[in-house]
Amino acid sequence: MTGGTGGEGRSAGASVAGDALDELRRARRRFVVLTGLRWLPVGVAVPVMVLLMRERGLDLATVGLLGAVYSAVTVTLELPTGGLADVVGRRPVLVVSSVLSIVAVAGVALGTSALALGGAYALWGVSRALDSGPLQAWYVDQVHAVDLDADLKPGLARAGVAESSGLGIGALAGGALVAVSPLPTTGAPLIALSTPFLLAALLGVAHLVFLLAWVHDPPRARRATLRDVLRDVPATVAHGASLAVRHTVLRRIVGFMLAFGVALAAIELLAPNAFAQMLGGESRAAAPYAVLVTLGFFGSAAGSSLAPLVARLAGRSSRGVLITAVLSAGALAAIGVPVIGVAAAAFVLFYLFLGMGGPLLDELTHRSVGPRERATMLSVNSMALQVGGVVASLAIGALAGATSLAVGLVVAAAVLVVGAGAMIGLRAPAQRSAGDPASSSSRTSLGPETSR
Structure with a gap:
């Protein structure tokens, strides 16, 4: 029996x-x-x-x-x-x-x-x-x-x-x-x-x-009304922005995203011009650059598939982000080398390393927030990325115009390396177990983390 x-x-x-x-x-x-x-x-x-x-x-x-x-x-x-x-x-x-x-x-x-x-x-x-x-x-x-x-x-x-x-x-x-x-x-x-x-x-x-x-969303006790939206959305946004400042992991992630926004905007702004110079003009570079951009997309896809392996080899996700960001910075600077083969390989490698680090950075974010501000924090990260892009479009573009494309790419790469420093020694909060009562409320579960 x-x-x-x-x-x-x-x-x-x-x-x-x-x-x-x-x-x-x-x-x-x-x-x-x-x-x-x-x-x-x-x-x-x-x-x-x-x-x-x-x-x-x-x-x-x-x-x-x-x-x-x-x-x-x-x-x-x-x-x-x-x-x-x-x-x-x-x-x-x-x-x-x-x-x-x-x-x-x-x-x-x-x-x-x-x-x-x-x-x-x-x-x-x-x-x-x-x-x-x-x-x-x-x-x-x-x-x-x-x-x-x-x-x-x-x-x-x-x-x-x-x-x-x-x-x-x-x-x-x-x-x-x-x-x-x-x-x-x-x-x-x-x-x-x-x-x-x-x-x-x-x-x-x-x-x-x-x-x-x-x-489909989980069942709710009642549907949100217009009053709920007008009251709770500003409060949720304020809470998410506050977390981005107070919570050590989130604050470092936002800082890194600002630097990465600079790098992304720099490659989008300066790389087409660099290849046009090497290939003899915009019209001659248009078709080869379109192929190169497609290869960059597929390089990013390959990098994303390798992200779990990178995390295992690096020991933890934050270290994986640090390593791939430094490698991305090296590739970004190398695009300024006036040799078409070197620049093209560096372009694809930049996106390969970008793909490796992206999922690891997302995991760090999700392990640091609860469901009540998850989408808000992803929006904070996205906004930081775009603000970095605006800065790069203005400052890096002007710098490259006053000096050279190679100098602009090197400066953007240096900004990325500095931003990657935010990942040094960073440990994400331990994942909560199902029995943790704090797991039902991100506001309480995040409390102890803000003191790190």
Whole structure:
């Protein structure tokens, strides 16, 4: 009798463990697919975005102004939209973001004036701000609902692969689509260069369908009202911003993100010019640089797949971020070497190392916050990245203009190395066990960490 009971107990325990494993795999699979579908339309649009606006008659200054509109809207709304996702739930915010993204890319496809395109860009910025954290926050919530001690790195790494692969595959498809488009090349509301944006809109609809089918928030005692939103969103944003200052791990992560924003903006701003100089002009460099950007996306995907291995070899995630950031800085500086083979290899290596460190940095963030401010903190990180980008666009661009592209790249690399110093000796908070009563409230669970 005793032996039979014990066998039944072991069988039931194995069944429960198997069910939990299935839940974790399902959540990870959905997160990865949704991430890939999110970034595939962006990849389709990227190669032709400037070309379309130029064909519509906009000069480069106006094109730059539209980019500034997008960035300004995104930065302004980062924190409020992150707080909104923490208050009303991940699903409604993601759905609204997806709908706005579809409208925005369709608006770009059809827009024939600076005003119309500016409106589409502003909508796109709102969409970007809305989705900068909720999907990843939803995934972590799903994992922690099953097992608070589950390793987040595999899911975050695979999502990083999906993001970069979506961008790379989309970029190849978008460039090829223009060549086979049946639409006229000019003089119509829809032209050949509009075709990738129409495809991006259709892919956005597919993304929306999967969001509606797969993303569901945990049951709430009651639905958030407008009064809740007006009261709780500012409080959540203020609390998240306060944590970013008071909590040692989060403060260091934000500092690192500022430096990394400088590095990313520097490579986007200076690398095209560096390759144009080496290849004999912008027109001759356009096609090779497009291929190089695609290789960079795939390099980032490969790096993301290696992130768990990097963490194991480094001993902990923060050390892995430190090592990959220093390697990224070396690659960034090497892009200024006036030898095409060296510069091209350094460009791809920069994105490879970027991919390695990204999931590890995300894991550090998630282990330092609870569900009530998870999306808000992801928005804080995103905003820090973009602020660093603005600084680089102004300061590094001016420095490179006054000196040389190589000097600008070296200075940006030095900023990244300094920022990586924030990871030295950093240890993320231990993951809470299911029996820890503080795990249900991030405000209390974070209390002891602020004293580090």
